[in-house]
Structures are given as structure tokens and as C-alpha cells.
Amino acid sequence: MIWRNIASNFLTLLIVLLIAVAAAVAWARHEFSGPGPSEVAQCVQIAPGASLNAVSQQLAAQGAVSSAYLFRAGADYMEKSRDLKFGSYLVPPRASMEEIVGAITAGGPSTCGTEVILRVGVRETTILLRDMNQETGAFEEMARFNPATEEAPEAILAAEQKPDARLRVAVAEGVTSWQIVEGLNDADFLEGEVADVPAEGSLAPDTYEVKKGSARQALLDEMSRRQARILAEEWDARPFGLPYDSPEEALIMASIVEKETGVPEERPQVASVFVNRLEQGMRLETDPTVIYGVTNGREVLDRGLRRSELNAATPYNTYRIDGLPPTPIANPGRAAIHAALNPAQTDYVFFVADGSGGHAFARTLEEHNANVARWREIEAQRGEPTDTPVQGDG
Structure with a gap:
């Protein structure tokens, strides 16, 4: 009878302990994944080589987490304790410990601090x-x-x-x-x-x-x-039939596209104009290449091109040479390189500024001349010179 009572009491105590442990685990999980204590955004800075223990103490000291121990235990449970990434990370108000662990172990550009x-x-x-x-x-x-x-x-x-x-x-x-x-x-x-x-x-x-x-x-x-x-990545993924013999020629075209438009959405259309011209044996006639021949890329030309510059026989004067210039004229971004290797499918062979920051595109010289006339009207209304050649703008 005595042993039966002892066993019964032990079983009861074990059940109570299990319930207490389960409650503690549930509380810890809630504390780890629930809203954090900080009412404001926090800039969490991870020093190179910082340990999880040091970071958890730092977070507790600045009020980003309620418990350094729970933060360390949760990071261990998520198997993230060795994944700390150097940097400064902005965490929003009331961010949970789980969210903070995710932010400081994912890496990427720093998002806060000086x-x-x-x-x-x-x-x-x-x-x-x-x-x-x-x-x-x-x-x-x-x-x-x-x-x-x-x-x-x-x-x-x-x-x-x-x-x-x-x-x-x-x-x-x-x-x-x-x-x-x-x-x-x-x-x-x-x-x-x-x-x-x-x-x-x-x-x-x-x-x-x-x-x-x-x-x-x-x-x-x-x-x-x-x-x-x-x-290399863009060249390997290019479609067939483009008029480039090498990646270097595609890079030259990308630099021209980059300099010809400040409107990202226009890049494929601009590229299509120049690709169509190459395929039809037309000269590119683009001002940015002429400007590069004048400045050698060492200054911004804060004026229009002179007639003498447009007539000069230089390797970069695409009014005078056939095909592409010998080198790129700037450093194009990935989007321009992609556009040069994935031009829009159009019949356009001309374009000119339309007054909105973008361009008006044309399939025929008649359409282009009408677009040029509209652009001349805009220039006149703005009090700008109207004698700069625009044939090279498309």
C-alpha cells in the first residue's frame, strides 16, 4: 500500500512537472515569436566576428529583446546561431525575436546606421x-x-x-x-x-x-x-539572329542604349532602332557616340554638337562611319546590356525626343519628320535652339 501511494504521488508529481515544462515551453515559444518589447524601430549592428552571446546581450541592453537567454536558445533551436552576418539591420517596432534572428542571419545590404x-x-x-x-x-x-x-x-x-x-x-x-x-x-x-x-x-x-x-x-x-x-550571363541567354559577332559588340551597343535614353522602359525600343539600322545597312547616326569622340569620356558636353563635329571623320562619329564605334562609350548597367541583347521586336528605325523625357519612335522618314516638327515646336516654346540636327537621335 505504501509503495502504491509513493508510485501514485510520483506519477502525480511527474504529470505536474510535465505540465509545467509544457507550459514553460509554450510560454518561451510565445515570447520568442510574439511581439517584442521595443516601441520604436531599432538599428541592430552586428560587428565582424561577433558571437551569438555578445549579440544577445547587446539586444537585451538596447531593449530590442526581453531575454538574452531566450534569444540565444531560440537561435540555437532554429539552427541559426552560426549564421550571423556582419552589418547594420533595421528591425521594425515590436519585432519578435524570431524576426530579429531572421534579419541578422539573412545578410544582404545594411539597412540602417551611419x-x-x-x-x-x-x-x-x-x-x-x-x-x-x-x-x-x-x-x-x-x-x-x-x-x-x-x-x-x-x-x-x-x-x-x-x-x-x-x-x-x-x-x-x-x-x-x-x-x-x-x-x-x-x-x-x-x-x-x-x-x-x-x-x-x-x-x-x-x-x-x-x-x-x-x-x-x-x-x-x-x-x-x-x-x-x-x-557573359546575358550573352549566353541571348536569342539567335542578332547582328553582333561578339559579346564586346553587344557591350558597345548597350553603352549607346544607356546614353540615348533616361527612361528605363524605353531601352528595348531604343535597342530595336539601332539593331534594325544595323540589319538594314543604315548608319547609327547617334549623337552620344560623336560626343564621346569629342570628350573622350572626360567631361560632360554642356552644349549642342557643332556642325563641324558632326562632319568630322572620327572613329566615333556614327554619322560618318558604318556599323558600331570601336569601343563602348560608357559603362552600361545590366538593364541596358539586357536590352541590347533582347531588343523589342519593332519596325522602328528613327526616334526623337518627345518633350516628356522620352522619345517618339517612327518606322518611316515621313513619320520621323512629323515627330521632329513637333519636337521643334516644343523647343521653340521653351526658348531653346532649334537648329541642332536630330537625325542622329533616331
């Missing part, structure tokens, strides 16, 4: 400082300057020294290789000499994460590798 960005643009290169407003969860510009003509603000110099600040180089589509090298040389947070300006078209416009003291040449090499990979 960042200094070198922007190499077609018309200007700037360095700007941005920081996240935690109340709105949005980046705000704090300072900006042109490194070629202005002194760096103290705020930017101080930000460059911060160990947790992100440094980026953002290269716009359509810039020349010379512009990129000049921009990199203007960035004090980069180091090293550039031996030679890379071949035109060989650098991929994109945003690149760098570290203070990164070598300029190493960054150029990465841009070149990325562009080569993009071109």
Missing part, C-alpha cells in the same frame, strides 16, 4: 553622409559635398572614422571609366594608386560596400569581374 556614400554620377561626383532616423525608420541626409571642388565637412570626416560606419561607393549607369577613376581618387577613405583607366564599358555600375583603407585598384577589379559576369 553611412558615407561616394556617388559617382554622370554630371557630378558627391560624397554624402546619411543616418537613420529611428523614429521614422528612414535615412536622412546629414551632409554632402563635391570632393573635386569643396572641402569635406567635419561631420563627414568624423563619420568616416567611426568603426561602425558603413562606407559605400555607388556608381551610376552611363558613367565613363575615367569618371569612375576620378571619383575613386577623390575619396579619402580609399587608398592606393590606379595604374591605368580600365577599358570603357568594363566596369559594372552598382553599389559596392568597402572598408576604410580599401584599395582603389581592388575595387576596380571587382567592378570589372562583376561586369564580365553580367555580360
Whole structure:
């Protein structure tokens, strides 16, 4: 009888313990996956080589999670404890521990914190400082300057020294290789000499994460590798029947498409015009190639082309030469390369500006002349010169 009571009491105690454990597990799961304690967006910064224990303590200290232990246990359970990715990640208000684990182990571009960005643009290169407003969860510009003509603000110099600040180089589509090298040389947070300006078209416009003291040449090499990979992928996926004998010719066409339109949706149509001209034995007659022959990609031509320039016999004057120019005239982005290798199926052989930022396309010279007349009217209304040739614009 005594042993039966002991067994009964033990069984009862075991059941109570199991219920307590189940309740604890249920609570822990709810705590891990339920809304977090922070009422505002949090910028979670993961240092290189940081341990899960250090990160969990950091998150608890800044109020992003309610328990460092539960955060570590949950990450272990998700088998994510060894997947921490260096960077700064914005997590929304009331984010759960589960969501935070997902954010800091998925990787990708940093989404919050202080960042200094070198922007190499077609018309200007700037360095700007941005920081996240935690109340709105949005980046705000704090300072900006042109490194070629202005002194760096103290705020930017101080930000460059911060160990947790992100440094980026953002290269716009359509810039020349010379512009990129000049921009990199203007960035004090980069180091090293550039031996030679890379071949035109060989650098991929994109945003690149760098570290203070990164070598300029190493960054150029990465841009070149990325562009080569993009071109190879697009070339391998191209349809048959295009008038290119090599990927290099497709890259030349992509650079022309890039410079001819600022409207992304137009790229396939613009590419179709030039492909149709090549196939019909027409000259390309495009102003951006002539401009490149005048400037060698070293400046922006803030004026219309002169008649003498349009008549000059240069390798880049597509009013005078047949086929493509000898090299690209800028560094095209992936979208322009894709358009050059996947042009729209059209009968267009002409285009001209339509006044909206885009172009009016035409199949015949009669249609084109009508479009040109409308464009001349728009120029006159704007008080702009109306004697610049437009045949090369399509």
C-alpha cells in the first residue's frame, strides 16, 4: 500500500512537472515569436566576428529583446546561431525575436546606421553622409559635398572614422571609366594608386560596400569581374539572329542604349532602332557616340554638337562611319546590356525626343519628320535652339 501511494504521488508529481515544462515551453515559444518589447524601430549592428552571446546581450541592453537567454536558445533551436552576418539591420517596432534572428542571419545590404556614400554620377561626383532616423525608420541626409571642388565637412570626416560606419561607393549607369577613376581618387577613405583607366564599358555600375583603407585598384577589379559576369550571363541567354559577332559588340551597343535614353522602359525600343539600322545597312547616326569622340569620356558636353563635329571623320562619329564605334562609350548597367541583347521586336528605325523625357519612335522618314516638327515646336516654346540636327537621335 505504501509503495502504491509513493508510485501514485510520483506519477502525480511527474504529470505536474510535465505540465509545467509544457507550459514553460509554450510560454518561451510565445515570447520568442510574439511581439517584442521595443516601441520604436531599432538599428541592430552586428560587428565582424561577433558571437551569438555578445549579440544577445547587446539586444537585451538596447531593449530590442526581453531575454538574452531566450534569444540565444531560440537561435540555437532554429539552427541559426552560426549564421550571423556582419552589418547594420533595421528591425521594425515590436519585432519578435524570431524576426530579429531572421534579419541578422539573412545578410544582404545594411539597412540602417551611419553611412558615407561616394556617388559617382554622370554630371557630378558627391560624397554624402546619411543616418537613420529611428523614429521614422528612414535615412536622412546629414551632409554632402563635391570632393573635386569643396572641402569635406567635419561631420563627414568624423563619420568616416567611426568603426561602425558603413562606407559605400555607388556608381551610376552611363558613367565613363575615367569618371569612375576620378571619383575613386577623390575619396579619402580609399587608398592606393590606379595604374591605368580600365577599358570603357568594363566596369559594372552598382553599389559596392568597402572598408576604410580599401584599395582603389581592388575595387576596380571587382567592378570589372562583376561586369564580365553580367555580360557573359546575358550573352549566353541571348536569342539567335542578332547582328553582333561578339559579346564586346553587344557591350558597345548597350553603352549607346544607356546614353540615348533616361527612361528605363524605353531601352528595348531604343535597342530595336539601332539593331534594325544595323540589319538594314543604315548608319547609327547617334549623337552620344560623336560626343564621346569629342570628350573622350572626360567631361560632360554642356552644349549642342557643332556642325563641324558632326562632319568630322572620327572613329566615333556614327554619322560618318558604318556599323558600331570601336569601343563602348560608357559603362552600361545590366538593364541596358539586357536590352541590347533582347531588343523589342519593332519596325522602328528613327526616334526623337518627345518633350516628356522620352522619345517618339517612327518606322518611316515621313513619320520621323512629323515627330521632329513637333519636337521643334516644343523647343521653340521653351526658348531653346532649334537648329541642332536630330537625325542622329533616331
